[in-house]
Amino acid sequence: MFENMLDSYAHYNNLRNMNTYFKVLFSILTMIMSLISTSPVVPSIIAVFMSALILLKAKTPWRFYLKFLLIPFSFALLTFIFMAIFFGVGAHVLELGIFNLAVTQDGFNLGLLVFARIMGGFTCLAFLALTTPMNELFKTLEIVKMPKIILELAMLMYRYIFVFLDEAINMYHAQETRLGYSSLKKSLNSLGMLASNLFIKTWLKGEQAYMAMESRCYDGSIKTMKKTESIKDIGARNLALLVLFEVFLVSVVYFTANFRVF
Amino acid sequence: MHIMEGFLPWEWCLLWYLVAIPVVAYGVIRIKKITDENPESKPLLAVSGAFVFILSSLKLPSVTGSCSHPTGNGLGAVLFGPAVASVLAAIVLVFQALLLAHGGITTLGANIVSMGIVGPFAAWLVYKGVMKLNLSTSGWYASIAIFFAAFFGDWLTYVTTATQLALAFPIPTMGEAFIKFIVIFAYTQVPLAIAEGFLTVFIFRYIMKLRPDILEDLKVIFPKIRETIKAVG
Numbered sequence: 020m021f022e023n024m025l026d027s028y029a030h031y032n033n034l035r036n037m038n039t040y041f042k043v044l045f046s047i048l049t050m051i052m053s054l055i056s057t058s059p060v061v062p063s064i065i066a067v068f069m070s071a072l073i074l075l076k077a078k079t080p081w082r083f084y085l086k087f088l089l090i091p092f093s094f095a096l097l098t099f100i101f102m103a104i105f106f107g108v109g110a111h112v113l114e115l116g117i118f119n120l121a122v123t124q125d126g127f128n129l130g131l132l133v134f135a136r137i138m139g140g141f142t143c144l145a146f147l148a149l150t151t152p153m154n155e156l157f158k159t160l161e162i163v164k165m166p167k168i169i170l171e172l173a174m175l176m177y178r179y180i181f182v183f184l185d186e187a188i189n190m191y192h193a194q195e196t197r198l199g200y201s202s203l204k205k206s207l208n209s210l211g212m213l214a215s216n217l218f219i220k221t222w223l224k225g226e227q228a229y230m231a232m233e234s235r236c237y238d239g240s241i242k243t244m245k246k247t248e249s250i251k252d253i254g255a256r257n258l259a260l261l262v263l264f265e266v267f268l269v270s271v272v273y274f275t276a277n278f279r280v281f
Numbered sequence: 282m283h284i285m286e287g288f289l290p291w292e293w294c295l296l297w298y299l300v301a302i303p304v305v306a307y308g309v310i311r312i313k314k315i316t317d318e319n320p321e322s323k324p325l326l327a328v329s330g331a332f333v334f335i336l337s338s339l340k341l342p343s344v345t346g347s348c349s350h351p352t353g354n355g356l357g358a359v360l361f362g363p364a365v366a367s368v369l370a371a372i373v374l375v376f377q378a379l380l381l382a383h384g385g386i387t388t389l390g391a392n393i394v395s396m397g398i399v400g401p402f403a404a405w406l407v408y409k410g411v412m413k414l415n416l417s418t419s420g421w422y423a424s425i426a427i428f429f430a431a432f433f434g435d436w437l438t439y440v441t442t443a444t445q446l447a448l449a450f451p452i453p454t455m456g457e458a459f460i461k462f463i464v465i466f467a468y469t470q471v472p473l474a475i476a477e478g479f480l481t482v483f484i485f486r487y488i489m490k491l492r493p494d495i496l497e498d499l500k501v502i503f504p505k506i507r508e509t510i511k512a513v514g
Contacts, residue, residue, distance in 0.1 A: 047386070050386060050387060051291075053287060054287060054290075054294065055291050087382055088382070090381070090382045090383070091382050094285055095285070098288070106458075107452075108452070125452075126452075129450070129452070133287070136287035136288070140285075140286035140287030140387060141285075141286050141287065141382065141385070144286055144378060144382070144385060144386060145382070147379065148380070153376075156379070168309070168312060168313050169309060169312075169372070171327075172312070172323070172330065172372065173375075175328075176330040176331045176372060176376070177376065179328050179331035180331045180334050182331075183331050183332065183335050184338075207479050207483060210480055210483070211479075211480055211483020211484050211486075211487060214336055214480070214483075215484040215485075215487030215488045216487070217332060217335065217336075218332055219495070221328040221331065221332045222325070222492070224328055225324045225328035226321070226324075226325070228328070229320075229325070232324065233321075237320070
């Protein structure tokens with residue numbers, strides 16, 4: 020499954036042992052830079068830089084990386100086309116010659132900006148998702164005083180998502196081989212059966228998990244072994260590089276603020 | 282449909298975060314109280330959250346031939362109440378952003394408002410409202426309430442998304458942009474919302490048939506309805 024693969028890449032890549040706080044700080048700050056930019060220049064730089072980091076430094080297979088980016092890319096492209104045609108009031112750049120539609124100047128610029136921002140933001144997100152296991156990501160939230168109960172819920176949920184995904188796929192295949200999805204009415208019925216069975220199963224699993232935890236001295240909090248990693252371990256060199264990179268981005272944001280293609 | 286990472290200008294990202302945080306914080310307090318009172322509810326909440334994630338990654342068949350995902354709002358809100366559902370939705374949205382590249386981190390606030398707050402609250406209000414009217418005690422009556430809850434939970438989510446996008450890109454005017462986005466989201470979503478309504482009814486009826494005790498524990502159905510189902514069945 021797709022998610023399983025993503026999980027295994029997050030666990031086995033060349034940037035896995037880098038300080039988690041550093042990775043989180045880096046991608047969130049860069050994401051914000053991409054967001055505040057008013058021209059497509061900075062988001063494009065970020066998209067290229069982040070992709071290079073993911074492919075060359077973390078050594079994620081490019082085939083998998085492209086597959087991961089396909090959903091946001093196709094969505095961003097659709098948005099670009101939609102905005103270029105319908106969101107302009109300025110001069111026409113290109114007449115389409117059908118239904119009186121035309122690509123307008125400001126529509127094109129806005130579409131390009133949003134397209135670049137989506138790609139910039141998503142490459143940052145991909146960097147985070149592909150280099151850091153989910154549990155470590157959640158651990159960093161303790162710093163912003165996220166309530167413990169939420170972190171525990173999230174970690175348990177993450178575990179069960181994969182358990183239930185397997186069951187759901189098994190049930191789906193079983194139904195499909197018995198022509199369960201051959202018509203609309205049957206599809207709805209089968210999907211209802213699948214989802215309700217899954218719900219009942221999840222409920223039983225939850226009860227069993229509680230019993231198992233109770234018999235192992237569960238007192239309301241889940242204790243896990245923690246690797247001692249703190250925000251102070253980032254190191255002066257990494258921190259300096261981070262500050263330099265972000266200052267560079269801010270200055271590019273400032274100097275290219277009025278850059279437009281048309 | 283989630284709002285993609287980087288789609289909204291930063292002012293709107295911030296605003297929607299500010300709207301979402303108090304509601305989610307209230308939901309967290311509720312969850313804390315529930316799990317302090319009965320510790321066994323913690324794994325149950327976790328598996329329910331995982332269930333919502335799986336539900337929202339299933340493909341939903343629809344009459345127009347296009348496919349979409351059920352939001353799971355209706356079911357979640359009716360089963361657990363809107364405040365708890367909003368917290369579960371927030372966690373699910375983070376997973377969807379990181380695992381499936383749906384949604385995003387900077388637009389998380391806006392997505393929580395549409396999918397975790399407006400949708401579940403609408404579904405819950407509709408369900409409670411229809412049940413309060415108490416027109417009939419048959420099992421089908423609860424199903425009708427569930428159908429409308431799921432329908433409005435799904436549809437209002439998309440109307441909220443359209444509103445958010447129109448506010449962020451008011452070109453040429455707020456009203457015209459709103460109409461453009463509403464045409465894309467709201468109209469195409471009506472058949473999907475109906476499909477989700479039916480799906481939720483099917484799910485609900487199967488659970489009612491197989492394990493009505495779960496629903497009774499959650500105080501979703503009343504013993505009276507269960508008796509009539511038994512009598513009919």
